[in-house]
Amino acid sequence: MTNLLKVSAVDGTKPIGPYSPGIAAGGFLFISGQVGLDPQSGQLVSGGIEKQCEQALHNLGTILNAGGSSFAQVVKVEVFLKNMDDFAVLNRVYQRFFTQEPYPARCAVEVSRMPLGALVEIAATSLR
Numbered sequence: 001m002t003n004l005l006k007v008s009a010v011d012g013t014k015p016i017g018p019y020s021p022g023i024a025a026g027g028f029l030f031i032s033g034q035v036g037l038d039p040q041s042g043q044l045v046s047g048g049i050e051k052q053c054e055q056a057l058h059n060l061g062t063i064l065n066a067g068g069s070s071f072a073q074v075v076k077v078e079v080f081l082k083n084m085d086d087f088a089v090l091n092r093v094y095q096r097f098f099t100q101e102p103y104p105a106r107c108a109v110e111v112s113r114m115p116l117g118a119l120v121e122i123a124a125t126s127l128r
Helices: 048-066 084-097
Strands: 005-007 022-025 028-034 074-081 105-110 120-127
Touching: 028 048, 048 084, 048 120, 074 084, 084 105
Parallel strands: 074 105
Antiparallel strands: 005 022, 022 028, 028 120, 074 120
């Protein structure tokens, strides 16, 4: 595994388990699922689904930047929602971060539980 490079944002959230925030490999950056954790407090942001989506995408962006990538280079996004009724809110927030076509391929699924009781988790794969 010597060709793998761990990517962490200096000012980003710390993993809550034995995993890397991002791994660079073969011209790609694979970013672990990000929830709406405030990097300073280590707690989920308040304000419901919209604020958690914003923070999760900000956290994703810090890892993209640390890995030499950007939202424009993301090719695949996986979204996990606590409640699929929040899909429209997710799309509104998501459009502020993913502004260029072609947009990444994406899936969004409803799940029963997420770490720390998060309402959304977002993972991504990007080019470097």
